[in-house]
Amino acid sequence: MRYAMAIDTKKCVGCSDCVIACQIENEVPVGYCRDWVTETVHGSYPMLELELRSERCNHCDNPPCVRCCPTGASHVVEGGVVLVTPNKCIGCGACIESCPYEARYSHPDGHVDKCTFCIHRIRKGLQPACVAVCPTRCMYFGDLDDPSSEVSEMLRTRKYKVLAPEAGTKPQVYYLV
Amino acid sequence: MAPFLLVLGLFFLFLDLKHKLFFWRLYTTIRLESPMSWGAWVLMVITPLSFLWSASYLKELVPTWRWRWKFLERLEGLVIRYRTPIAWVMILYSLILGIYTGILLSAFNARPLWNTALLGPLFLVSGLSTGAATIMWMSKIHLERRLFTRIDLILIGIELFLIIHLFMGFLAGPEVQIEAASLFLNGRYALPFWGLVVVMGMVLPFFLEVLELRGKKIPAAIPAILILAGGLIFRIIMVEAGEATRYLY
Numbered sequence: 189m190r191y192a193m194a195i196d197t198k199k200c201v202g203c204s205d206c207v208i209a210c211q212i213e214n215e216v217p218v219g220y221c222r223d224w225v226t227e228t229v230h231g232s233y234p235m236l237e238l239e240l241r242s243e244r245c246n247h248c249d250n251p252p253c254v255r256c257c258p259t260g261a262s263h264v265v266e267g268g269v270v271l272v273t274p275n276k277c278i279g280c281g282a283c284i285e286s287c288p289y290e291a292r293y294s295h296p297d298g299h300v301d302k303c304t305f306c307i308h309r310i311r312k313g314l315q316p317a318c319v320a321v322c323p324t325r326c327m328y329f330g331d332l333d334d335p336s337s338e339v340s341e342m343l344r345t346r347k348y349k350v351l352a353p354e355a356g357t358k359p360q361v362y363y364l365v
Numbered sequence: 366m367a368p369f370l371l372v373l374g375l376f377f378l379f380l381d382l383k384h385k386l387f388f389w390r391l392y393t394t395i396r397l398e399s400p401m402s403w404g405a406w407v408l409m410v411i412t413p414l415s416f417l418w419s420a421s422y423l424k425e426l427v428p429t430w431r432w433r434w435k436f437l438e439r440l441e442g443l444v445i446r447y448r449t450p451i452a453w454v455m456i457l458y459s460l461i462l463g464i465y466t467g468i469l470l471s472a473f474n475a476r477p478l479w480n481t482a483l484l485g486p487l488f489l490v491s492g493l494s495t496g497a498a499t500i501m502w503m504s505k506i507h508l509e510r511r512l513f514t515r516i517d518l519i520l521i522g523i524e525l526f527l528i529i530h531l532f533m534g535f536l537a538g539p540e541v542q543i544e545a546a547s548l549f550l551n552g553r554y555a556l557p558f559w560g561l562v563v564v565m566g567m568v569l570p571f572f573l574e575v576l577e578l579r580g581k582k583i584p585a586a587i588p589a590i591l592i593l594a595g596g597l598i599f600r601i602i603m604v605e606a607g608e609a610t611r612y613l614y
Contacts, residue, residue, distance in 0.1 A: 252474050258401035259390040276390050279383025282401055288475035288612040298384030352612040354539065355474055 190249075190266035190332040191305055192360040193319070194342040195242055198259075199326035202227060202240040206318035206327070210244075213306060213317035217296050223318055224305040242318065242327065245270060245291035245303035246351065246359030253283035253292065261299070267331065268360060269307050274299040288355040305329070332360075366503075368415040375408060400469040407465065411458040417444050418451060421531060464489040466600075470607060478545035478607040481534055487527045489598075494520040495596035496572075502589030514574050517592070521571045528563065545610040553608050562602065566595015 202225050210216065210223050223244035230237045247270050254262045254270060261276035262283050272283075272292075277299035284292045284300060294299040306316035310329075314320065319327040330337030335344075341363075342348075346361045382388055392409065396402040408476035421444040424430050432438045444451060467488030470479035497517040504510050535546035548554045577583045 211368050252472075255398045256401065256472055258394075258396055258399045259387075259404060260396055261390070274384075275387060277384050278387045278390055279385070280401060281383065282383070282399070282469075282473070285608065286473040286475050290611070294383050298382075299387075351614045355612050357474075 189267045190360070191247065191269055191280060191310070192330070192332045192339050192343075192362060193244075193305070193316075194328040194339045194346075194348065194362040194364055196326040196328075196346075196364040197239050198364065199242040199243055199324045199358050200225075200242060200316070201324055205323055206242045208305070209317040209321040210264075210306075213309075214304070216301070219314055220293055220295070220301070222245060222291075222301070241363060243291075243351070244291065244361065245287075245304055245305075246289055246357065247303075249358035249360060250356060252286040252288075252355075252357060256282045256286045258282065264298075265307065267305075269305045269310075270302075271307065272300050274300060274301075288352045289359070294334045366499075368412065368419050371408075371412055371415055375412065394443065398528075400465060400477035402470050403461070404465045404469060407458055407461050411455065411462060414451065415454055415556070418455060421445050421448070425569060431513075460489065463492040466492075470603070475612060476610050477612070478535075478548070478603070478610040480542075481531060483527055483531045484535060484603075487524065487531060490520055490524045490527060491596050491599055494524060495593050497567045498589040498592035498596075501574075502585050511578065514578055514585075518571060518574055518578075521567050521592075525563070540613055543608065544613075545606075548606050554602055557598065558602055562595050562599045566591055566598065570595070 204225050207221050207223055207225065211221060214222060216222055223242055226241045226243055227240045228241070230239070247268055249268060251262070251264065251270050254264055257263075258280060259276050259278055261273045261278075263271060263273065265271055274295075274297070279294065279298045279300065280301070281294065284290075284294065290303045292300050306314075306318075309316060309320075317331055319329045328338045328342050330339035332343070333339055334340060342364060343362055346364045348364050350359045351363055353359070379385065379388060391402065391405040394402070397405065417440070421441050424441075432441065464485045467485035470476070470488075471481055471484040474480045492518055497513045497520060500513045501510055501517060504513065532546050532549065535542040549558050570591040573583050573588040573591075577585070577588070
């Protein structure tokens with residue numbers, strides 16, 4: 189099993205519903221977020237192209253955050269999902285520095301926090317909160333080992349990219365371009 | 366002095382944690398892949414050893430000193446008897462401790478400035494150089510001061526070589542490392558790095574030490590303080606600049 193997410197940059201309108209849904213679902217403290225939307229503009233006026241990306245933890249196949257964690261608080265669970273155990277985390281910040289995607293933040297309680305792919309929802313057979321609320325349905329979540337899953341289907345039929353592949357982290361959030 | 370500075374350093378490390386009450390979690394696991402786990406365990410060994418080592422010399426410094434409990438007397442006897450093996454263990458552990466900070470930073474592949482295998486050796490040599498400078502400054506024995514001045518000259522030479530090599534490596538590397546190097550070559554860290562760290566903290570004390578060895582009267586404190594300040598600024602700059610470098614996408 190290998191959970192992954194595919195996000196269609198052509199369909200995303202940058203509404204940030206995914207951000208709000210995540211904050212509410214996961215009780216993210218006010219002023220923080222586990223996912224966010226970036227806008228990148230290519231070209232020069234008036235020939236412009238805008239790319240919108242909903243970004244979050246990439247649940248890497250080769251996660252540097254798990255490697256550098258001194259206590260094992262950062263760990264990998266089923267489907268390659270990377271989680272943090274708050275009462276094992278000492279708040280040293282090594283994982284924050286090791287993440288090329290700046291996906292982690294220091295929770296006001298002291299421990300490090302990040303996207304969990306809503307593993308608590310997945311275990312119940314639900315979709316992650318961000319995917320479930322997306323009004324343009326530009327996000328796909330599923331198991332890459334299952335060739336009939338929506339996410340496998342998308343990666344088979346569409347062109348995609350991942351962020352900073354040269355970092356060697358093997359990220360598992362794919363952007364359809 | 367060493368054990369107290371070590372504890373001061375540990376205290377600052379503790380202050381830097383954001384989930385302080387869980388610090389003991391470091392000692393419920395050994396994670397071979399994590400440099401910080403190595404660092405935590407090495408400190409666990411070397412801190413008490415360093416106290417024992419220093420305490421075993423207390424009677425030489427304060428001849429009227431008496432240990433209050435019998436077992437401390439016996440412990441002191443043991444430490445004195447096994448000084449040579451303990452010294453070797455401490456040398457080994459202090460080398461690991463010295464190189465650990467650099468390896469810790471170099472393991473963060475998200476920070477291109479740190480992500481080089483040269484950082485460990487560079488931090489180690491810089492640390493050894495500041496150590497030699499401290500002995501050069503504090504020692505009352507003329508021969509010891511001369512010896513450590515000579516050692517320091519070699520260390521500064523190695524350090525300069527490693528710094529040049531570091532930037533050569535960056536400039537021959539991928540885009541993100543070229544950007545990292547440009548912070549130091551023409552960016553905002555150029556002046557503090559080349560001015561304060563390299564010139565004031567290495568080249569100038571190098572010449573002062575050479576003059577001192579040739580018999581010129583130069584207070585040992587001047588090159589020593591320059592090296593200590595240079596070593597500190599080097600670390601501050603490397604940490605701060607490293608946090609500013611990242612992957613581009």
